[in-house]
Amino acid sequence: MKLLFLAPLSPKTGNHTTAERIRSHIELAGHTCELRDAGEFQSPADVADLLSGNPSFQAALAIHLFKAGRLLLDVQVPFGVIFGGTDINEDVKVEQKRVVMEQVLLRARFAVAFTDKLKEEAEIFLVPQSSKIFVQPQGIQTEVTETFCWTEFLRSSGVRSKNVDELRVFLLVCGLRRVKDPLYLVEDFSEWHCENMQNILVIIGPKIDPVFTAEVEAVVKSRGLLGPRDEPTGASCCHEKVLRRGQQLCLRGHVSSHLGGHGSQGTCGGQGYSRKCSCGAA
Incomplete structure (x- = not known):
């Protein structure tokens, strides 16, 4: 056929x-x-x-x-x-x-x-x-990369934990674009991170929309939340640490993946940075 x-x-x-x-x-x-x-x-x-x-x-x-x-x-x-x-x-x-x-x-x-x-x-x-x-749920195919080092991957993203094995890392594969804006998670996840420093959110994906990416970078930097490998600038400890851990991947990272775009178990209405959803859904 x-x-x-x-x-x-x-x-x-x-x-x-x-x-x-x-x-x-x-x-x-x-x-x-x-x-x-x-x-x-x-x-x-x-x-x-x-x-x-x-x-x-x-x-x-x-x-x-x-x-x-x-x-x-x-x-x-x-x-x-x-x-x-x-x-x-x-x-x-x-x-x-x-x-x-x-x-x-x-x-x-x-x-x-x-x-x-x-x-x-x-x-x-x-x-x-x-x-x-x-x-019919989507299947996910993964392949082991022998040269990949999880510890080095986290360190290159800004994570400086002495014991990587104790971290609880939530990895969100998501291209940064307006309709798939993942940054609404930041505020709630920051609060969760402050409660337990082992909770880490990493967002990885391509910069699909360069214009939107530039807008996000401008907003984040204007709020004092992120500078590439900068020392804290007096911003909220919660936001600073969470964003520093994900900043390279969230705003500058690239990935080729077998994952589709329909894996989320939760839904959030509306757009913008004020949206709220349970961090557990990540």
């Missing part, structure tokens, strides 16, 4: 990583999968024309009901869709998008949600199609 697979493919994002992983599994199962960026197409008619001009396509698949699934509304082949977090957390709030997403869900042969919570919310906000939505 040959499938057309549509997904938002911005570099270094969870969508891109997830799409490549799914494509790989489809091909390992003996099928042919052509992965295309949803941004290449302007309308459902463009995708319909592609499929009608290439009858070898027998089915289609899409990540994100609105961003990619809407492009399959005019196709004549069966298709399935995979929910993205933006579908339920953002797009359902916009009436025009929600109507389109309902149409996509009604036409799709099946839909996949990565968590039970995502399925439940989809059934609340969209058409209740319990028999059509399947929950």
Whole structure:
């Protein structure tokens, strides 16, 4: 079987990583999968024309009901869709998008949600199609790097603990961009860190949005919370120590990872630096 697979493919994002992983599994199962960026197409008619001009396509698949699934509304082949977090957390709030997403869900042969919570919310906000939505958690593949030294990794990030084995390190893999702003964790985690100095938060990921990264660096520095390997500048001890431990990774680090972008077990509404959520969710 040959499938057309549509997904938002911005570099270094969870969508891109997830799409490549799914494509790989489809091909390992003996099928042919052509992965295309949803941004290449302007309308459902463009995708319909592609499929009608290439009858070898027998089915289609899409990540994100609105961003990619809407492009399959005019196709004549069966298709399935995979929910993205933006579908339920953002797009359902916009009436025009929600109507389109309902149409996509009604036409799709099946839909996949990565968590039970995502399925439940989809059934609340969209058409209740319990028999059509399947929950399939994302798998995570890790590989051991023989040259990697955990102690040196932490030290290069600013951690100066004498006994690294006693630390409780929370590692958040997240590209720094406005829609995935991870810094709302800082205030609450700082308080937790002050209660127990062994609790360390490390944020690692690429600088996907250079403009937003520059804004974050400016805000952090203006508040006296961080200077690259600087001594404390009189700022809050809690914030200083937490940020110094994560500063290289949080604002300057890079990572290539097998992780997708849907692993969070908690949700926080709104944007900005005033958001609150349980540190335990990290």
